[in-house]
Amino acid sequence: MNEIAIEVNDLSKTYPKSKVKALDGVSFQVKTGKVLGLLGPNGAGKTTIVRILTTIIKQDSGSAKIFGLDLASRTHAIKQLIGLAGQYAAVDENLTGFENLTMISRLNHMNKVAAKSKALELLEKFDLIAAKDRTLKTYSGGMRRRLDLAASLVNNPAILFLDEPTTGLDPQSRLMLWDSIQNLVKSGTTVLLTTQYLEEADRLADTIIVIDHGRLIANGTPTDLKKRFGSSVISITLRNAEATDSATRLLSANFPNKLLSEDNTLKVISQDGPKLTLDVLRIIDANNIEIVGLNVSEPSLDDVFLTLTGQTIQEN
Amino acid sequence: MTDVLQNSTKTNWTKSIYWLVTDTLTMTKRNLISYTRIPQALFFSTLQPVMFVLLFRYVFGNAIPIKNIQYVNYLIPGIFVQTVLFGSVSTGIGLAEDLQKGIIERFRALPMSKMAVLTGRTIADMARNIVVVTIITGVGFAVGFRIQTSVLSFVNGLLLLLLFSFAVSWGFTIVGLSAPNSETAQVMSFPLIFPLTFASSAFVPVATMPTWLRDFATYQPVSVLVDASRKLMVNFPANISNWSAVESIFWSLGAIAILLPLAVYKFSKAK
Ligand SMILES: Nc1ncnc2c1ncn2[C@@H]1O[C@H](COP(=O)(O)OP(=O)(O)O)[C@@H](O)[C@H]1O
Ligand SMILES: [Mg+2]
Secondary structure, eight states: OOSEEEEEEEEEEEOTTTOOEEEEEEEEEEETTOEEEEEOOTTSSHHHHHHHHTTSSOOSEEEEEETTEETTTOHHHHHTTEEEEOSSOOOOTTSBHHHHHHHHHHHTTOOHHHHHHHHHHHHHHTTOGGGTTSBGGGSOHHHHHHHHHHHTTTTOOSEEEEESTTTTOOHHHHHHHHHHHHHHHHTTOEEEEEESOHHHHHHHOSEEEEEETTEEEEEEOHHHHHHHTOSEEEEEEESSHHHHHHHHHHHHHHSTTOEEEETTEEEEEESOHHHHHHHHHHHHHHTTOOEEEEEEEOOOHHHHHHHHHSSOTTOO | OHHHHHHHHTOOHHHHHHHHHHHHHHHHHHHHHHHHHOHHHHHHHHHHHHHHHHIIIIIIGGGOOOTTSOHHHHHHHHHHHHHHHHHHHHHHHHHHHHHHHTHHHHHHHSSSOTHHHHHHHHHHHHHHHHHHHHHHHHHHHHTTOOOSSOHHHHHHHHHHHHHHHHHHHHHHHHHHHHSSSHHHHHHHHHHHHHHHHHSSTTTSOGGGSOHHHHHHHHHSHHHHHHHHHHHHHHOOSTTSOOHHHHHHHHHHHHHHHHHHHHHHHHHHSOO
């Protein structure tokens, strides 16, 4: 078995219709059996990466390999090795759960008997067996997502692509889906997962790449990324906009490129928490600015993203 | 995994055709199941031609005297043509809907025959057309239509219609692939289908039309088809041979030969 499951080199893609440069020279690798979290705001290019790697569209330039097979020349072989659960639950509303899975199995070129037993096996596994003969119109959002995930597994894929698998789900369904994904990983499946939720990437991914405007802007383990941008974040909340303005001016003079602001809360990122806290408080106090809240914590991925792009990840 | 790799290098023509057929059957079944799950859609798509039958039979019919034939016998072949043409519009609508909902994205990532997404749709629509045409036959008989030839000849007329509707379906496949959503696909279809259906010999003899329109109406493929099926079903006009039938087959095969590869090309160039 190949050590590298996915290898992407300098991938670029411009959509002819919108002239949007969705990808602008992206490279990364995913090791077999690992989970890659592809993190970025809306429009960053996440789905475009997934669509290229799952053979749906072709890149304009650059290359990609799946288990050493070139995407351009070994399309058919690659299709048999991968599974895709797209951004929108791509299932047929008018068919039952059983019919959907049987259809997808047949289209994966399994014989009728095998297709039916695979469908039942997956319905069982995803706790949908009781709803197997109901049309999907009657399914809840969580059930559809589970069926969608089940549909991506009919061919026992070695690599699974999940495009925002939990977007729009309630917290409980999200936890259930996370569980299923973690079980798949345990059984050896390589996963490429896109998400707008930092918590999701933090929880599921071994490595994270952050993209914005089609460019890779950071790459590392969740812990790495947090460390690289400082080990502590001190947040102070100020009484009003005026106080926030003066504090922003003072702190940005002292901590260039380390300051983030959200409403009346300012955050400063540093490698040295205790010293930083004292420094910040000294400056604030010396200028008679009143603060109403203080908090020292480890940086979240949200903070990392904010530092990288100057915007919060769910802003748009 | 090594299995997969070895198999894929053996991919050849017979295999692709085998999978095209198998996948087409799977997709056809899927589309037909969908139709049965929305019986309202089938009901209303049948209701429309039934209303046309009643409208022309009882409202306009008496104002359109045609020599040597009862108007109802003149009308019903035209209604058949209108029915299958309007029915083939749903090919584009269904396809646009699938594209919109994202299920086609999944199909594109599967190792299935790509073309089967389209053939499964056009064949299912032809099957649906067969059901609708059968119902219209019943309605036709109820309002006084009678076959003036033989049952075999009548059935040949229906086959001619179905072949033409299959060809037109491929045109609407292209419409469906070009439309941003199913509503637009529908709106785009009617300007195409309306002039072809009504500026034809389907409801009135083209001789009654102004000259500029008459030339178009005489030679356009829908009139050719109407003339051919009218001859096959009710032997009208009695004194000519049915050269139109041959002409119509050529129109249909020609249209398929052009539209099918175009549709497949357009589909394979995913956006
Ligand atoms: N089919 C398409 N045609 C034209 N532009 C597109 C298409 N799909 C995506 N885009 C554009 O490409 C950019 C990246 O989109 P996408 O990869 O879907 O981002 P993400 O999944 O990260 O939200 C966006 O600006 C989007 O508007
Ligand atoms: Mg997306």
